[in-house]
Every structure is written in C-alpha cells, then in structure tokens.
Amino acid sequence: MTPALSARGLRVALGGVEVLHGLDLSLPAGRWTAIVGPNGAGKTTLLKSLAGLLHGTGEVALLGRAAPSWTHKERARTLAWLGQNEGGAEDLLARDVVMLGRVPHQSWLGAASGADREAVQAAMHETQCWDWRDRPLGSLSGGQRQRVLLARALAVQAPILLMDEPLANLDPPHQADWLRIVRAHVARGGTALSVLHEITMALHADDVVVMDAGRVVHQGACEDAGTHRALERVFAQRIRIHSLAAQWVALPA
Numbered sequence: 657m658t659p660a661l662s663a664r665g666l667r668v669a670l671g672g673v674e675v676l677h678g679l680d681l682s683l684p685a686g687r688w689t690a691i692v693g694p695n696g697a698g699k700t701t702l703l704k705s706l707a708g709l710l711h712g713t714g715e716v717a718l719l720g721r722a723a724p725s726w727t728h729k730e731r732a733r734t735l736a737w738l739g740q741n742e743g744g745a746e747d748l749l750a751r752d753v754v755m756l757g758r759v760p761h762q763s764w765l766g767a768a769s770g771a772d773r774e775a776v777q778a779a780m781h782e783t784q785c786w787d788w789r790d791r792p793l794g795s796l797s798g799g800q801r802q803r804v805l806l807a808r809a810l811a812v813q814a815p816i817l818l819m820d821e822p823l824a825n826l827d828p829p830h831q832a833d834w835l836r837i838v839r840a841h842v843a844r845g846g847t848a849l850s851v852l853h854e855i856t857m858a859l860h861a862d863d864v865v866v867m868d869a870g871r872v873v874h875q876g877a878c879e880d881a882g883t884h885r886a887l888e889r890v891f892a893q894r895i896r897i898h899s900l901a902a903q904w905v906a907l908p909a
C-alpha cells in the first residue's frame with residue numbers, strides 16, 4: 657500500500673548545524689502515528705520537512721509522489737497543517753481564520769462558496785469554537801485559540817492531517833475531544849501524524865515513531881512491548897508504560 661508520507665535519507669540543517677541525520681521513514685495511510693522523543697530530538701523539524709515547510713537533502717514523498725512534483729495548491733489540499741504556537745492573524749475574526757483553511761479550494765480572488773461556509777461551520781462545531789466566531793483571534797485564551805486553529809486545519813478537509821503539539825493549552829475534556837476528532841478523521845480513511853509530549857495521549861495512536869538526537873530509533877504499534885521499551889529507553893528509564901483500565905499509561909519510574 658502506498659504510504660501517506662515517506663522520507664529516504666532525509667538530512668536537514670538549521671542554522672548551519674545538521675539536526676536530522678539521514679532519516680528513513682514510511683507512514684502508512686489510514687492510520688494515526690504519533691511522533692515522540694525528548695526535547696530537541698528533531699520532531700518539529702521532521703514534521704515541517706514532511707509538510708514541505710523545511711527543505712534538506714534526501715527524498716520526501718507525499719502519497720508516493722516526490723514532494724517537489726506537487727504544486728503548492730495540490731499539496732495544500734492534500735495536507736493540512738496545525739503548527740506549534742502559531743502567531744499572526746491576531747485581528748482576524750475566528751471564522752475568518754478558519755476560512756483560511758478553504759483557500760486551497762478557492763480560485764484567485766474567488767469568493768467563498770456555500771461549500772466553503774459549510775466546511776467552516778462544521779469544523780468550528782467539531783472543535784466547539786462556533787460560539788466565538790465573531791471574536792478576533794487575539795482576544796481568545798490559549799485553549800480557545802488552539803481550537804480555532806484546529807478548526808482551520810479540519811476545514812481544509814485534507815486526507816492528511818499534520819499537527820505539532822495539538823494539545824497545547826487544551827483542558828482535559830477538550831483533549832478527549834481532540835482524540836475523538838483524530839479518531840473520526842482516521843475512521844473516514846484519513847491519515848494523522850502528530851508530535852506529542854504527553855506519552856499517555858501518544859499511546860492512543862495506532863503507531864509511534866520514537867526519535868532521539870535527530871534519528872528515528874523505533875517505529876511500531878502502540879500496543880507492542882518493543883515500542884514501550886523504546887519509549888522508556890529514550891527517556892532514560894525515567895518513565896514506565898503500564899496497562900491501566902485497558903489503556904497504556906506512562907508514569908514516572
């Protein structure tokens with residue numbers, strides 16, 4: 657089966673220093689993969705490189721096709737992006753921010769269509785931010801803002817959803833809602849890839865990619881003992897993975 661995203665020999669340097677050291681990675685379509693690893697391991701750099709926001713050497717492919725052969729618009733319709741601590745657009749109303757997710761579907765200077773407005777409304781209801789649709793982004797709390805930005809990513813209706821620290825500022829009920837949203841996306845045949853620091857949340861995914869020092873050191877299913885051992889190793893045995901109430905939970909060792 658064609659992977660949703662893949663990398664071969666991916667090397668990326670930032671500020672003149674190599675931070676990804678020749679990664680090989682293949683992410684299956686129709687599954688949710690969580691990227692996990694210590695601070696500075698290169699998770700964000702990998703996610704941005706797969707999204708085409710950073711460039712290095714080696715190959716990146718999207719749905720089996722070399723990344724450089726995709727037009728910007730094709731890529732923007734296929735791959736939705738939720739970044740870490742995204743700034744900008746502070747004066748835009750929340751619904752206009754979410755409408756930005758529809759730009760890849762619109763012609764140049766084209767007006768929003770009924771389908772665009774429906775997609776925006778559905779995404780804002782899904783992340784429960786419709787109530788503050790007429791408030792400027794800059795006036796929202798951290799968690800409210802994160803829900804608007806998640807709605808913008810969902811409004812793209814792209815088959816592949818990339819999210820860097822999507823749980824930032826979300827309270828526990830909205831973290832649970834986020835899990836439900838990602839699961840629903842995958843149940844519809846979509847692919848999700850998320851960088852997560854909360855290991856217990858990451859273990860709700862289908863698969864985990866474990867990174868350390870600019871390399872992928874393990875890729876495996878969440879329920880595999882080998883994945884648990886890799887997670888414990890990469891965090892210097894400071895955590896233990898336990899089974900609790902039919903879920904995997906990371907606790908301090």
Ligand SMILES: Nc1ncnc2c1ncn2[C@@H]1O[C@H](COP(=O)(O)OP(=O)(O)OP(=O)(O)O)[C@@H](O)[C@H]1O
Pocket residue numbers: 670671672673675693694695696697698699700701702
């Ligand atoms: N603009 C930059 N210039 C130079 N080095 C950078 C730059 N951005 C990141 N780095 C370095 O690249 C390495 C990987 O950073 P990256 O943000 O990908 O790690 P991460 O695993 O996402 O970390 P965290 O868990 O702390 O968010 C780190 O050592 C970081 O200091």
